Amino acid sequence: MPSERLPLFARRCRWLAIFATVTAAFPVLVILIQWMVPAWRAGVARAMAGFDAAQPITLTWPVELACVVLSLLYLAVLAWGLLAVRRLCLRLAEGRIFEPQTGLLLRRFGLALLIFACADPFVSSLIGLLITRYNAPGQHHFEFAIDDSEVLQAFVGMLILLIGSVMAEAARIAEENRQII
């Protein structure tokens, strides 16, 4: 990269690191706040299960707790990947571009995205089952759906995983070549 572009590149990497941190933390905070407000809980539960307002649900405190834990675990995967992006961007901002760790952090994000995309339909179905578990007979609801955004997300995750693996190997070879005087 031309040296005159490095400061601009570093600045952009630092901003992206901040954005990744906020994106990792924000959904977790939103979910927690939404579940803490009693009036919002039914709406959050329906949204997470993909139900409309007409679908009857029954929320008890164990069901609410299970939904919170499930949604936080699910978001933790994405947060893990985004924190890897943060570390990656900070390393890039320091000029540590072509190193094996760069590829490994990219791999981590790709893996997180892949897991997040694959888990989405299961998490929605499970939450749907939980919130209709105590409904009257005949009103239990189970739905399993995969939409194209999840497929695309999984594909992008796999692609980033592959690119990260290639970069890590390339950086390893470059490091070896650096030891050839």
Add this chain to the structure above:
Amino acid sequence: MPITVHLDVMLARRKMRSKELAERIGITEANLSLLKSGHVKGVRFETLAKICQVLECQPGELLEYRPGDDETAPGARS
């Protein structure tokens, strides 16, 4: 590593300092130090040619193969 580098011997014979050699062949003093100690994965022919040109020697005077700790010579009997 079965390859031993005798660069320090040749530098002493030619009464030349590492710093001067590094400057003349265009590598850093740190890399030259690594080369002298044998802590490198390899040497480019271009670098070897420049060293031989400056020190007026042959590659064989700089490098020696000793089948020692890491491997035995091909065909050697145990």
